[in-house]
Amino acid sequence: MRAVQIDRTGGPEVLTVTDVPDPRPGPGQVLVEVEAAGVNYIDTYRRSGVYPLDLPAVLGSEGAGRVVEAGEGAAAFAPGQLVAWKEAPGSYAQRVVVDAAELVPVPEGVDARTAAAAMLQGLTAHYLATSTYDVRHGTWALVHAAAGGVGLLLTRIVTLRGGRVLATTSTEEKAELARAAGALEVVRYDGATARARELTGGRGVDVVYDSVGKDTFDASLEALRPRGLMVLFGGSSGQVPPFDLQRLNTGGSLFVTRPTLASYTRTREELLARCEDLFGWIAAGRLDVRVGGTYPLADARRAHEDLQGRRTTGKLLLLPGEE
Ligand code: NDP
Numbered sequence: 001m002r003a004v005q006i007d008r009t010g011g012p013e014v015l016t017v018t019d020v021p022d023p024r025p026g027p028g029q030v031l032v033e034v035e036a037a038g039v040n041y042i043d044t045y046r047r048s049g050v051y052p053l054d055l056p057a058v059l060g061s062e063g064a065g066r067v068v069e070a071g072e073g074a075a076a077f078a079p080g081q082l083v084a085w086k087e088a089p090g091s092y093a094q095r096v097v098v099d100a101a102e103l104v105p106v107p108e109g110v111d112a113r114t115a116a117a118a119m120l121q122g123l124t125a126h127y128l129a130t131s132t133y134d135v136r137h138g139t140w141a142l143v144h145a146a147a148g149g150v151g152l153l154l155t156r157i158v159t160l161r162g163g164r165v166l167a168t169t170s171t172e173e174k175a176e177l178a179r180a181a182g183a184l185e186v187v188r189y190d191g192a193t194a195r196a197r198e199l200t201g202g203r204g205v206d207v208v209y210d211s212v213g214k215d216t217f218d219a220s221l222e223a224l225r226p227r228g229l230m231v232l233f234g235g236s237s238g239q240v241p242p243f244d245l246q247r248l249n250t251g252g253s254l255f256v257t258r259p260t261l262a263s264y265t266r267t268r269e270e271l272l273a274r275c276e277d278l279f280g281w282i283a284a285g286r287l288d289v290r291v292g293g294t295y296p297l298a299d300a301r302r303a304h305e306d307l308q309g310r311r312t313t314g315k316l317l318l319l320p321g322e323e
Contacts, residue, residue, distance in 0.1 A: 002320065003058045003093035004300040009049035012304040017297050020058065023090065023097040025071035030098050032083060036116035037091045038062035039295075039303045039316035040149070041211075041236060047304065059300070060092030060318070064106060064116035074100040082106040084115040086123055086261065092300055094320045101268055104275045109283035117289045117315035118153075120261065122278045123271075124233070125153035127264035129161060130277075132257060133207040133229050137162030140205040142196055142223050144212045145236060146183055147174035147313045152290055154209055155181040160286060166199060168192050168216075170310060177290070177313055189216060196223035204228055204252075214238035226252030233259055290314030296322040 003020045025031040037060045045051045047059060064084035070077045077083065077100060084106050085091075088098040106115040128150075129135045141158050145151045146167030155165050159182030167183035169175045175186040187195045189212070196205045204225035210216050211234030221230055232240060248254040265271040281287035292314035295303045299318075306312050 001094040002297055003090065004060065004297055004318070005056050005058050006047055006053075007056045009047065009053075009055075011048070012301045012308070014047060015059065015301045015304065017300070020093070022095055025069055025074070025097050027072040028074055028100050029071040030074050030077045030083070030100055030103055031068045031071075031095060032063075032065045032098055032103075033068050033095055034063050034091060034093060034320050035065040035112035036063055036294075037093070037318040037320065038116050038120055039300075039307060039318060040120050041234060041307065042120075043092075044304055044308055058090035058093050060096075061087050061089060062116060062120045063088070063091040063096065064112040064119070068095065070100075076100065077103060077105075082112060082115070084112075084119050086119040086265075092297065092318055094297075102271075104272065107279050107283060110279050113291060113294075113317060114282060114289050115279075116317055117291050118278055118282060121149040121315060122153050122287075122289065123265060123274050124150050124261050125157050126274045126278055127259070127261065128154055128209055128231060128233065129157040129163070131264055132231050132259050135161045135163040135207070139163040139207065140166065140196075140200055142166045142168070142192060142205045142208040142220065143183070144168045144189070144192075144208075144210050144216050144220070146178035146181070146186065148211070148236075149292075149315045150211060150234075152177060152181045152314055153287070155183050156287055158182070160281065166192065166196055166205065174313055181288075189219070192216075193219045193222045200225065207231060209233065211235075212237045213240050217243075221247060221251050221254060224251065224254055226254075228252070228254055230254060230256045231259065232256065291317055293317070294319050294322075296320075298323070
């Protein structure tokens with residue numbers, strides 16, 4: 001089968017499309033024909049070596065497709081069934097083996113591309129707005145990179161729960177998308193702190209969702225109300241260096257958390273409950289999942305360049321069925 005493999009870590013140029021043997025499902029695993037594989041920032045961290053991998057490795061972790069064959073003990077999944085997953089190493093390929101514990105049935109009314117686009121970034125937006133901070137009617141949230149994959153979904157889910165979003169984006173075109181997703185105000189990054197204060201009568205926002213990291217962290221703390229929550233969930237501009245905890249004191253008894261999706265989907269029940277909400281909102285037309293770009297496997301390099309070059313909006317998908 002065709003797959004996108006890396007033999008060494010580095011820039012997007014290390015992504016190579018190659019023929020590799022078909023994987024075989026072991027006990028508790030399911031072989032799936034991939035219809036769409038999600039492209040995520042974490043794939044770029046793995047490609048570049050920020051998160052170590054055993055090499056050579058087929059990249060990718062997320063996708064949706066049809067069950068080909070269930071291994072021993074995974075008979076709950078039937079051939080032909082449409083399924084999706086957020087974490088199956090080797091998903092940038094025509095076929096992938098997924099642990100049954102990771103596999104989620106896709107309900108009627110949700111197609112494979114939408115399901116692939118909703119898993120990793122949608123589950124992230126879900127836990128950020130419901131569990132990391134329990135967004136309620138009237139909550140003020142500052143969402144950075146709001147036209148990105150997580151950003152658009154997070155803006156929509158905060159809005160769905162009655163929260164109010166002040167968003168940041170780098171361009172006016174991206175600002176339009178954030179507004180369409182429900183953001184009440186959209187500013188450039190350097191205007192976020194001042195606008196957060198103005199909109200809240202000088203108090204500051206209840207929560208900041210910051211995936212940009214190095215470039216935005218300091219200003220994000222300044223935008224919070226006393227006892228507000230700083231959610232640092234990514235580092236698209238680079239990782240935040242160690243910082244002085246006394247700043248939480250002077251900022252007004254602030255809280256900081258650095259969450260990961262794995263710790264918010266620790267049990268199968270939790271994974272399925274979050275997916276039920278997500279797929280339910282999508283099927284009911286309440287959550288629009290924007291696919292901003294699709295690429296054949298052979299163009300995986302271009303997908304990574306576009307993502308890291310800030311040229312994309314919404315979700316990027318690789319389509320193994322397309323040349
Ligand atoms: P995005 O679609 O959000 O792409 C990144 C965006 O970040 C860009 O489009 C750009 O938007 C903005 N950005 C700001 N500064 C930079 C910079 N210096 N270089 C590149 N981009 C920059 O990606 P994803 O939705 O896939 O991921 C967003 C972040 O969320 C990533 O950091 C990722 O690691 C993190 N994440 C964390 C998870 C968790 O559970 N902790 C799970 C999933 C994702 P603009 O042009 O508007 O500035």
